[in-house]
Amino acid sequence: MNSKKLTTSSGAPYYEHQDSQTVGARGPVLLQDFILQENLAHFVRERIPERIVHAKGSGAYGKFTVTHDITKYTKAKIFSQIGNTCKMFARFSTVGGEKGSADTARDPRGFALKFYTQEGNWDLVGNNTPVFFIKDAKKFPDFIHTQKRVPKTNLKSATMxxxxxxxxxxxxxQVLILMSDRGTPQGYRHMHGFGSHTFSMINEDNHRTWVKFHFKSKQGIKNFTDAEATKMAGENPDYAQEDLCNAIDNxxxxKWTMYxxxxxxxxxxxxxxxxxxxxxxxFQEDFPLIEVGEMELNEIPVNYFAHVEQSTFSPSNLINGISFSPxxxxxxxxxxxxxxxxxxxxVNAHQLEVNRCPFAVNNYQRDGYMADSSLYQDQPNYFPNSFDDTVADSAYKNLDYELDNSRVANYNRNENDNDHYTQPGLLYTKALNEKDRENLVNNIIGSMSKIDGPKRNDIINRQMCHFFRANIELGMKVASGLKINIDSNMMNHMK
Structure with a gap:
């Protein structure tokens, strides 16, 4: 058996890997030891900037299989017939923590899916919750700042x-979901996934339907209590990663069922x-779940950094027959x-193995860091041109549609847009059982009791108004736990 030779990154074999060149046995190291330079230089560049959100996560490859016919809604070829399959990649993550944070932190979980379809890669980038904290991206940087660290102390802050x-x-x-036991899922296998946003599907007749995506865990839902999650954070901060790897290795x-x-x-x-x-x-009683297919994860990537850390997902990666919404x-x-x-x-992240479309890619994006010309070689870098046979197919033309308001403005005018209490109230009374409600209240009390500073009472009173508007019982139980006296002035303010 022939052994592989140790080489530099340029392929030149070398021998001295462990001992630097020096002047004499105890002399200084020589600048000419380029092997030392190369290894140290590469080593200090082995990390790329971590994600601002969803920094810590786990990933796996698998397959998606279509089990039910939805061609009446979409012309996407992956759904063209029952039995169609495609390779896929999934990345699960916490949202607010850094790469070294605990997998069991109270946090939503990212649920990002990449489907490698014949019409291009389709990314469905959601969470393990059907809703989110804010409804306008203009607020997103401010919201995430509050989930990170105080600039002065670099500490997390319940007050913030x-x-x-x-x-x-x-x-x-979303706060009520987060503060319930759903905020501490028991690993990634035992949670549902949601596209969360409203998307659209377009069928062969170019008829559009609004759609939401759901993925129900076939392993069943399992959550940690707050005490269990805290304990596991100390014992095994990588619990979710280990659980996913062990399950697949065994x-x-x-699996998840897609609806x-x-x-x-x-x-x-x-x-x-x-x-x-x-x-x-x-509400599902008004818009029932329609079964679509099954997602199965069956392969842990051979290299975490190359596949999980460098994976990129974007809701802009859509395919014909699936589109966005307002x-x-x-x-x-x-x-x-x-x-x-x-x-x-x-700029060439799409050329990496985990992000690369395995089917035809024809465009005119060229150059930039880490460019790989193997796909386009010496082909023209402009369109249209007289030298290649690439065409813009009118079958993939965007669907025209009218907007309800043609006037450009900063809209948030509809009265029901400001109904922030009906659905949280129904979550408390209908979706949670008695034990869930008890844990929710205790988790809220535990978190809000950490609010401090001169604005403490103002913050607590404001939030209590929201709880009371959603459900009187919820407000009373939280107030009791925080030892707040509910006077007539506060009750009048809550109306």
């Missing part, structure tokens, strides 16, 4: 978080709330996600 939430009542729906491939909810354009006009508001859900948060993400990846991984 609850201050923002209390000043933005639209966050209440052949216990995690969609659909809403016609006519129904959207009559819907009680803005159907494109990500802080709201569509959802304000989605519209913002269409820009911010690919922009973040161009900064973090580079």
């Amino acid at each position: 978080m609850w201050d923002f939430w209390s000043l933005n009542p639209e966050s209440l729906h 052949g216990e491939f995690p 969609i909810q659909v809403m016609t354009e006519e129904q959207a006009k009559e819907f009680r709330w803005n159907p494109f508001d990500i802080t709201k859900v569509w 959802d304000k948060m989605l519209q913002g993400r269409l820009f911010s996600y690919p922009d973040a990846h161009r900064y973090r991984v580079g």
